[in-house]
Amino acid sequence: MNKEKALIAYVTRMGDNAIIMAQRLSEWVGHGPELEEEMAMGNFALDYVGQSRMYFSYAGELEGKGRSEDDICFLRDGWDYGNVLLLEQPNGDYGETIARLVLFETFYSLQLGALVTSPAKKLAEIAARAIKESTYHLRHAGHWLIRLGDGTDESHRRVQDAIDRLWTYTGELFEADQVDQIMQSDWEAPDLTDLRGHWHRQIDELLAKATLQKPDDGWMDSGGKNGHHSEHLGYILAEMQSLQRTYPGANW
Amino acid sequence: MPRNKLQKTQREEIMSKQGWPLYEVFIRARAGLSHRHVGSIHAADKTMALDHARDLYTRRNEGISIWVVKSADIIASDPIDSDALFGPAADKIYRHPTFYKIPDDVENI
Amino acid sequence: MYTQGLDQKQKKSVADPGDSPERLAAFQARIDADEKIEPKDWMPSAYRKTLIRQMSQHAHSEIVGMLPEGNWISRAPTLRRKAILLAKVQDEAGHGLYIYGGTETLGVSRDDLVADLLSGKAKYSSIFNYPTVTWADVGAIGWLVDGAAIMNQIPLCRCSYGPYSRAMIRVCKEESFHQRQGYEIMLELCRGTDEQKRMAQDALNRWWWPSLMMFGPSDKTSEHSAQSMAWKIKRFSNDELRQKYVDATVPQADYLGLRMPDEKLVFDEKTGHYEFGEIDWQEFFEVLKGNGKCNRERLEARNRAHDEGRWVREAARAYAEKQAAKDAA
Numbered sequence: 001m002n003k004e005k006a007l008i009a010y011v012t013r014m015g016d017n018a019i020i021m022a023q024r025l026s027e028w029v030g031h032g033p034e035l036e037e038e039m040a041m042g043n044f045a046l047d048y049v050g051q052s053r054m055y056f057s058y059a060g061e062l063e064g065k066g067r068s069e070d071d072i073c074f075l076r077d078g079w080d081y082g083n084v085l086l087l088e089q090p091n092g093d094y095g096e097t098i099a100r101l102v103l104f105e106t107f108y109s110l111q112l113g114a115l116v117t118s119p120a121k122k123l124a125e126i127a128a129r130a131i132k133e134s135t136y137h138l139r140h141a142g143h144w145l146i147r148l149g150d151g152t153d154e155s156h157r158r159v160q161d162a163i164d165r166l167w168t169y170t171g172e173l174f175e176a177d178q179v180d181q182i183m184q185s186d187w188e189a190p191d192l193t194d195l196r197g198h199w200h201r202q203i204d205e206l207l208a209k210a211t212l213q214k215p216d217d218g219w220m221d222s223g224g225k226n227g228h229h230s231e232h233l234g235y236i237l238a239e240m241q242s243l244q245r246t247y248p249g250a251n252w
Numbered sequence: 253m254p255r256n257k258l259q260k261t262q263r264e265e266i267m268s269k270q271g272w273p274l275y276e277v278f279i280r281a282r283a284g285l286s287h288r289h290v291g292s293i294h295a296a297d298k299t300m301a302l303d304h305a306r307d308l309y310t311r312r313n314e315g316i317s318i319w320v321v322k323s324a325d326i327i328a329s330d331p332i333d334s335d336a337l338f339g340p341a342a343d344k345i346y347r348h349p350t351f352y353k354i355p356d357d358v359e360n361i
Numbered sequence: 362m363y364t365q366g367l368d369q370k371q372k373k374s375v376a377d378p379g380d381s382p383e384r385l386a387a388f389q390a391r392i393d394a395d396e397k398i399e400p401k402d403w404m405p406s407a408y409r410k411t412l413i414r415q416m417s418q419h420a421h422s423e424i425v426g427m428l429p430e431g432n433w434i435s436r437a438p439t440l441r442r443k444a445i446l447l448a449k450v451q452d453e454a455g456h457g458l459y460i461y462g463g464t465e466t467l468g469v470s471r472d473d474l475v476a477d478l479l480s481g482k483a484k485y486s487s488i489f490n491y492p493t494v495t496w497a498d499v500g501a502i503g504w505l506v507d508g509a510a511i512m513n514q515i516p517l518c519r520c521s522y523g524p525y526s527r528a529m530i531r532v533c534k535e536e537s538f539h540q541r542q543g544y545e546i547m548l549e550l551c552r553g554t555d556e557q558k559r560m561a562q563d564a565l566n567r568w569w570w571p572s573l574m575m576f577g578p579s580d581k582t583s584e585h586s587a588q589s590m591a592w593k594i595k596r597f598s599n600d601e602l603r604q605k606y607v608d609a610t611v612p613q614a615d616y617l618g619l620r621m622p623d624e625k626l627v628f629d630e631k632t633g634h635y636e637f638g639e640i641d642w643q644e645f646f647e648v649l650k651g652n653g654k655c656n657r658e659r660l661e662a663r664n665r666a667h668d669e670g671r672w673v674r675e676a677a678r679a680y681a682e683k684q685a686a687k688d689a690a
Binding site for chain 2: 402451452455458462463465470472527531535674677678680684
Binding site for chain 1: 458666671
């Protein structure tokens, strides 16, 4: 794999993460625990839709085959989607959604923080924009994790369960494959082993504030980055792509 | 929905215990302007109040700074006292520059 | 604003001198002079009650109104459309919040208002009890439903009650893109394939009459109109606004090349207005009563969100109390 191919794959994966997260977060709009929180989830989902558009357009540009952001988003099947498994898991209750946000955004902010200096100019620009959004998401979700962890017995139990359940998907975030290695050596993308250390320190601190236990690193599920997904992704794509698939070539 | 109707009293009871306090929101639109009252939000604590104010009132680039204050902490004048409070200022016309007649040919005054 | 602080004061001033003829006359004189009424001002209890009813129904409508369009966020056909729709539906939550906030200045709590919505006691706009079955419905809602809402809401920017008027100014400013994005969807469909055109016409067929019903019963049968007009809570009658809406919308349908589902629709050269067929008021009252296609789903969705969110709200409160206790210690 040459460095150009690796960059395309990497950018597409970031777009996939963003759009799958957007699909999940937007499920809360109209159904949240309080109206103000629906606003927050709506804002986050919008941020992610916006990011996915930037990543997909850039990937299409790099590829040079004339594929638009929508072609990349709506006309690929699951095996070509490279989002991490963590993001396609169902929302669960609000605690689980918050837990996922915290686990992912902590990773993502670190990733973006490293990418802002990448020689892949456009990627660096997108990262500079996205990191502002991610920082706010993390602030909001982090406070919520503390509230729920240190709130009532029920909320503590629920959010601890959520962290335990999602933990098995956190290993994949730091698994470096060929794409990551080339990105690191040629495009100054972060070293995932390094990043893992930072991630653990931040998560430890937050879990402690939330009076939550950190689960043991047991067996870790993975495969999403290479298109090996759980059953959930198929449903997300079936729903998201339905109009494009039913009416091929139509303009909307 | 009969089920909901039956539960209503109970629901209301629970809700009054659950509700989050009301906060007033003030936004500074840009440097050089003062904060201006824009509305209210509910939140359980001050950090959440700031987040909610941000998510509701600055979706369209409306601000660069936010104040929130618990509505209960605002001390407001009462319209019943309006005459006593604001009436006396009404006839102090000598406090306004237009009260003074200065000939037009006097400059810079 | 100001609710907690003025709660007791209001109760006193309402209960004490009562709505004496002198006070009512003085109040009406303020309204007639186009003065705004602010939360702590004395107001007739009927004025307060009417406003609470109207404003809370308005807010409920915004909130329930998120659901039919929210259906399509996950299925929006392009990323651009997804972003627009998401922003629009989220705006509706925001508008609900602005108006609830305005209502709370009248001495009621949002929690109580929401409880009335969830129990089925309070009403919301009949339009949101119709299903969104195709993507064209998202276009039709933006074009027709938001179009009708704007007709209603622009006069409310001049409503005599300050907080309502301010909330409406904010809402109208934000909502101006809602109708345009809807019409743009319709345009795209009408320029598209035969299937897309069919989708657009089908959506118009289903949404046209319900959108006319949004203006409420005919003036001949409407109960609260006269008093609300005198109080400048309402500026135009239901029928006046409906006519304005028809006049504005029919040419837009023509531009799209769509046919209004009304055999009697005809332009009257003399009056300069469109004449239109009889509205099925039976259907309107049935939907209002709870017998629309989606009444049950809509309320169930909001109840479920509320019930499943209870532990979250409680936890946040418990945490805040713990922190407050720590700060005090």
